[in-house]
Amino acid sequence: xxxxxxxxxxxxxxxxxxxxxxxxxxxxxxxxxxxxxxxxxxxxxxxxxxxxxxxxxxxxxxxxxxxxxxxxxxx
Amino acid sequence: xxxxxxxxxxxxxxxxxxxxxxxxxxxxxxxxxxxxxxxxxxxxxxxxxxxxxxxxxxxxxxxxxxxxxxxxxxxxxxxxxxxxxxxxxxxxxxxxxxxxxxxxxxxxxxxxxxxxxxxxxxxxxxxxxxxxxxxxxxxxxxxxxxxxxxxxxxxxxxxxxxxxxxxxxxxxxxxxxxxxxxxxxxxxxxxxxxxxxxxxxxxxxxxxxxxxxxxxxxxxxxxxxxxxxxxxxxxxxxxxxxxxxxxxxxxxxxxxxxxxxxxxxxxxxxxxxxxxxxxxxxxxxxxxxxxxxxxxxxxxxxxxxxxxxxxxxxxxxxxxxxxxxxxxxxxxxxxxxxxxxxxxxxxxxxxxxxxxxxxxxxxxxxxxxxxxxxxxxxxxxxxxxxxxxxxxxxxxxxxxxxxxxxxxxxxxxxxxxxxxxxxxxxxxxxxxxxxxxxxxxxxxxxxxxxxxxxxxxxxxxxxxxxxxxxxxxxxxxxxxxxxxxxxxxxxxxxxxxxxxxxxxxxxxxxxxxxxxxxxxxxxxxxxxxxxxxxxxxxxxxxxxxxxxxxxxxxxxxxxxxxxxxxxxxxxxxxxxxxxxxxxxxxxxxxxxxxxxxxxxxxxxxxxxxxxxxxxxxxxxxxxxxxxxxxxxxxxxxxxxxxxxxxxx
Numbered sequence: 001x002x003x004x005x006x007x008x009x010x011x012x013x014x015x016x017x018x019x020x021x022x023x024x025x026x027x028x029x030x031x032x033x034x035x036x037x038x039x040x041x042x043x044x045x046x047x048x049x050x051x052x053x054x055x056x057x058x059x060x061x062x063x064x065x066x067x068x069x070x071x072x073x074x075x
Numbered sequence: 076x077x078x079x080x081x082x083x084x085x086x087x088x089x090x091x092x093x094x095x096x097x098x099x100x101x102x103x104x105x106x107x108x109x110x111x112x113x114x115x116x117x118x119x120x121x122x123x124x125x126x127x128x129x130x131x132x133x134x135x136x137x138x139x140x141x142x143x144x145x146x147x148x149x150x151x152x153x154x155x156x157x158x159x160x161x162x163x164x165x166x167x168x169x170x171x172x173x174x175x176x177x178x179x180x181x182x183x184x185x186x187x188x189x190x191x192x193x194x195x196x197x198x199x200x201x202x203x204x205x206x207x208x209x210x211x212x213x214x215x216x217x218x219x220x221x222x223x224x225x226x227x228x229x230x231x232x233x234x235x236x237x238x239x240x241x242x243x244x245x246x247x248x249x250x251x252x253x254x255x256x257x258x259x260x261x262x263x264x265x266x267x268x269x270x271x272x273x274x275x276x277x278x279x280x281x282x283x284x285x286x287x288x289x290x291x292x293x294x295x296x297x298x299x300x301x302x303x304x305x306x307x308x309x310x311x312x313x314x315x316x317x318x319x320x321x322x323x324x325x326x327x328x329x330x331x332x333x334x335x336x337x338x339x340x341x342x343x344x345x346x347x348x349x350x351x352x353x354x355x356x357x358x359x360x361x362x363x364x365x366x367x368x369x370x371x372x373x374x375x376x377x378x379x380x381x382x383x384x385x386x387x388x389x390x391x392x393x394x395x396x397x398x399x400x401x402x403x404x405x406x407x408x409x410x411x412x413x414x415x416x417x418x419x420x421x422x423x424x425x426x427x428x429x430x431x432x433x434x435x436x437x438x439x440x441x442x443x444x445x446x447x448x449x450x451x452x453x454x455x456x457x458x459x460x461x462x463x464x465x466x467x468x469x470x471x472x473x474x475x476x477x478x479x480x481x482x483x484x485x486x487x488x489x490x491x492x493x494x495x496x497x498x499x500x501x502x503x504x505x506x507x508x509x510x511x512x513x514x515x516x517x518x519x520x521x522x523x524x525x526x527x528x529x530x531x532x533x534x535x536x537x538x539x540x541x542x543x544x545x546x547x548x549x550x551x552x553x554x555x556x557x558x559x560x561x562x563x564x565x566x567x568x569x570x571x572x573x574x575x576x577x578x579x580x581x582x583x584x585x586x587x588x589x590x591x592x593x594x595x596x597x598x599x600x601x602x603x604x605x606x607x608x609x610x611x612x613x614x615x616x617x618x619x620x621x622x623x624x625x626x627x628x629x630x631x632x633x634x635x636x637x638x639x640x641x642x643x644x645x646x647x648x649x650x651x652x653x654x655x656x657x658x659x660x661x662x663x664x665x666x667x668x669x670x671x672x673x674x675x676x677x678x679x680x681x682x683x684x685x686x687x688x689x690x691x692x693x694x695x696x697x698x699x700x701x702x703x704x705x706x707x708x709x710x711x712x713x714x715x716x717x718x719x720x721x722x723x
Contacts, residue, residue, distance in 0.1 A: 009330040041326050041613060043343065043557050049679040050347045053560035053576045069346060070331050070339050071556045 002028070002064040010034055010042070010068060026056030028066060043071040078138065078149035078205050079105070082112065085137045088723070089114035094121060095630040096308045097162065099200035101134070104214065104221060106291055107148070107206030111221045116200065122632065123720040125600035125639075126158035126200060128183060129646045131172035134203060135181070136649055136721050141656045145176040145283075146265065146290035148207035154194065154256065154296070155201045157602015161192035162305060163625050164319040165617075166602040167379035169194060170279075171256075175542070176290070177267040177283030177445065177496050178518030180654050180663075183542050184281045185599055186256075188274030190298070192380035193254025198303035204291055211263075211292045215245075217299040226294035233259040233438045233484070234272045235402055237295070247299060249274070250380070257295035258285045259440030261484040265289050266494040268445035268483070272437075276387065276407035277379070280442035281545060282519065283496070308631030314624050318617050319383050327612040328384055336376065336388040337411035337606070338366040343555065344415075344525045348678020351524045352419040353470055354451040355514050355669055358526045359677050360419035368426050369409075377407065379604070386606060390430045397427050406434030409443075415524020416447025421454060422470030435477065439484040444545075446483065448520030449493045450476060455512050462505060464489040496520070514667045517659065519543020523550065528670050529680040530554055532574070532584035535693055539588065539664045539707075541650035547605055549592035552612060554578050559614065569614055579680055581689045585697035593643030594618060600646065601626065644702065648709040648717050661707045664694055 001019045010032070022028045025044055034042070044051050044058075045067045051058055060066075076084075082103050089101065094115055103112040116130055124130050131153045138151050156169040169191025175182035194202065197216060204214070211226040228244070229237055237257055238249060247253050254273075261269035262285030269285030270278040322328055331339045342365045344350040352360045362368075372392055378385035391405045392398050409417075409429060417423060417432040436443050450468075457468035466475050466482075466489045482490025492504040497515045499505045514521050516537055523546035527533040532551035540548035553559050559566055560576040567573055572586035591610050598608040601622050605611050609618030619636045627633050634642075651659075666685055674684045698705060702713045709717060 007330075041556055041558070043555070045346050048346060050343060050555075052347075052555055052557050052578045055557040055561055067346075069343050070327075071343065071558075 001062055002060055002066060004028060004032065005065070005067045007042070007068055007070070022060055024056065024060060025051065025058040025066070028060070029056065041071040042068045045069055076140065078140070078151065081138045081140070082203070082205075085134075086112055086114050088117070090117045091115065094118040095632055097305050097629050099156070099195060099198040099303065101201040101203065102199055102221065103203045105206045106204055106208045106212055106223070106293060109223045118632075119723075120720055121158070122634075123642065123645050124649070125597070125626070125642055127155045127160070127168070127602050128170040128172065128185070128596065128599035129642065130201060130600070131155040131170050131183065132646060132649045132653065133721060134201060135172050136653055138203070139174060139653065139656070145174040145179060145182075145287065148291055149205060150174050150287075151203050151205040152284070152287050152291060152293075153201060153203050156191040156194040156199070157600060159622070159625055159629060160602030161195040161380055162307070162311065162629050163603070164315055165322055165382045165384060165604050165607040167192050167382050168599070168602045168604055170599055171271060171284050173284065173287050174657070175282035175518075176265070176286045177498065178543050180517045180657055180659055181542055181650055182282035182284060182287065183650070184270070184279040184284050185547070185605075186271075186273040186277045186279045187379040187604060188277030189250045189380050190254035190256045190273040191602060193298040195305070196301040196303050197298050199298065202296065204293060206291065208292050211294050213294050214296045215299070216297065218302045229294055230263065231260055234275070234440055235438050238275065241295070241297060245297065245299065253297055253299040255295060255297050258288050258293075259438070259484065261285055261440045261494075262289040263294075264484065264486045264494070266441070266483060266486065267496040267498060268442050268449055268494065269440050270442045272440050276437045278440070278442065280444065281522065282542060285440055307629045309628040311625055311628035314621070314628060318621050318625070321615070321617055321621070322607055323383055325613050325615045328607070332384055332386040332606060332612070333376065335366045335369070335373070336386045338369055338388070338409060338414050340411040341365060341414050346678075347529065347555070348675055348680060349526045349529050350419050351415060351514070351521070351526045353422055354420060354455040354512060355526050355667075356455065358675050361424045363424050364414055364418045364426060364429065369430070372426065372430055382604065384607060390434070392427055392430055395427045397425070398431050403431050403434040403438070406430070406437055408437065409433040412522055412524060413443040413447070416443050416451070420447055420451045420524055421476060423473060423476070424471070428473050432477065432480070435480050439480060441480065441483065444522040445496050445520050446480070446493065448514060449496045449499070450479065452509075452513055452520075453493065456505060456509050461509060464492070511668055514544070514669070516540070516544035516666060517542070517663050519545060522546050526675070528675050528685055529683045530578050531581050531693070532587045534666060534670070534685055534690070535584055535697060536588045536591065538666050538690075538694065539697060541647065541654055547595070549588050549595060550611070551584070551587040551591050553610065553614060554587065569610065579683055581693045585693055585700060588697060589700050592647055593640050596643040596646040597622060597639055600642065645717060647701070648713060649721065651703070651708055652714070652717065655708055661694070661705065664707055666690070
């Protein structure tokens with residue numbers, strides 16, 4: 001199992017941390033139902049490391065912790 | 076040629092009548108002789124540079140005498156408002172332009188809040204001030220009249236007291252009745268990292284505009300009333316509604332800017348291992364400064380004139396046992412830049428300390444990017460035993476930092492060194508070797524606290540930005556976005572060419588920087604906020620299509636998307652021509668030594684730094700697609716085109 005920490009705007013009634021089985025980050029995105037319009041600009045961090053490209057193909061293993069963080073970086 | 080002759084010569088070439096509906100005057104003010112001259116920018120100049128930053132550069136090019144010093148009273152200070160400012164949602168911005176006393180290259184700084192809108196609401200598109208009066212002056216503009224008011228009653232006041240005094244003395248409320256641009260004691264004392272305050276927090280920050288305004292003994296410009304005829308050429312409100320809807324439906328606005336403001340950006344930089352820490356010796360810092368930890372101190376959000384976003388967080392430390400309950404218990408901000416510069420960059424990890432320093436800087440009129448960077452630079456030199464100041468500059472020494480800010484505004488003790496900002500070596504405060512640790516380009520310390528050794532488009536942008544090391548001129552922010560990186564077709568469409576999906580690759584990054592530099596320059600010319608301009612925080616925000624439509628509706632000037640993009644290139648071109656006059660060349664389009672020689676030590680891109688040869692090749696490619704020579708100047712044909720507008 002892997003755990004996913006959801007930011008508030010993406011919870012939609014779900015708890016902050018949810019668990020699921022998934023072999024890739026692409027499966028996590030599908031399971032979460034946030035494969036959405038391009039404007040939903042969130043990045044994923046796996047065990048604290050931000051993924052900046054090749055997102056869907058990132059391989060996961062049991063115990064991995066995923067966090068969804070805002071992707072923008074201009075302020 | 077003296078400034079009076081330059082102004083005379085220029086006015087002869089300007090128009091005497093409005094060139095389009097909603098156009099305001101360009102007003103030349105001789106502070107020494109209390110003389111006011113008025114003209115209009117000719118239509119062919121507007122079609123080449125639009126307004127705001129673009130026309131400011133036209134004016135500076137014509138009025139600058141590079142044989143003088145930036146603080147000489149013959150060097151003008153130019154306020155400009157965007158061509159759409161106050162007329163389109165989120166277009167509330169304007170620029171101030173001059174020759175920077177902090178960097179000795181162009182000074183061009185952008186602010187919002189209310190002052191630029193009140194310029195427009197009073198039919199003033201550009202305000203050119205020069206000369207040094209015997210007495211400090213407050214310029215009071217009301218219903219088209221300019222009054223020279225003796226500023227003696229307000230001298231020595233900082234931002235909080237001054238704004239309160241003006242509301243009392245002129246019987247009005249800022250934002251509702253007037254707009255105000257003013258300096259603090261730091262500006263009066265010619266502190267090079269001081270800005271011009273345009274609100275409680277809004278500041279024309281970069282390049283030392285506060286010092287430049289102080290050199291003209293100009294305490295403030297107060298613009299009161301709403302007397303302009305702003306009837307547009309064509310109805311524009313329906314398109315405005317669409318622009319507002321587009322803004323408010325964008326994810327970054329809905330989920331981040333409206334809720335927390337820019338501090339949400341701290342976390343991704345920290346997690347990437349790219350948060351400038353201890354003068355960029357390190358690149359990650361505590362999660363205690365993540366935006367959600369500021370939530371408890373944020374009572375609400377504020378916004379600029381007629382902007383539906385409201386992205387400016389307020390703060391209130393009432394009840395926090397660690398801070399004195401004085402005038403700094405509440406304030407505006409912080410922005411992400413301030414969190415970074417007064418957090419990790421100087422070794423501070425407590426939210427309440429960052430908020431208090433933010434509130435103090437707002438009152439003292441200090442640019443948090445330059446002041447924070449100057450302190451971080453001093454701290455590293457202290458750490459290395461290269462300097463021996465009268466202040467304990469140990470990383471994270473909060474009490475010393477707070478005291479140092481007040482000393483800086485007054486140029487007292489070691490504050491006099493911080494007040495000289497990036498010029499501390501030139502001024503004889505530090506040994507020449509200290510320059511090895513200065514995180515600056517073209518004399519301007521970095522604005523965004525993000526360490527750009529990983530992101531190569533960001534790095535190139537910082538190197539080529541005409542005003543120095545500042546992200547707001549051309550940052551390819553979306554290179555950090557995985558969904559866009561993983562969609563090459565969409566990315567090609569966004570930037571107009573192939574750009575590598577890998578953030579740390581050099582391939583094609585020049586294409587993205589070129590596209591961003593153009594649209595951001597156009598944004599500054601129309602008066603649109605950077606945060607809500609396409610490509611800065613989202614690919615879905617208003618961009619050229621909306622700008623072209625509203626320029627046509629508001630002014631009657633029809634432009635194509637290609638033409639307005641060319642205006643962005645024109646603005647960059649004239650800025651490079653001015654910088655060339657000031658001695659800038661290819662050697663100055665570079666990065667701090669540390670980024671070439673020291674690697675990132677943490678995170679998924681551990682080991683990353685800037686490769687000199689690959690950077691140089693990328694720079695050459697950038698020049699080539701920017702219609703620039705190998706020295707970074709407009710190609711001869713491009714230069715002739717620009718000169719025909721600048722001098723005709």
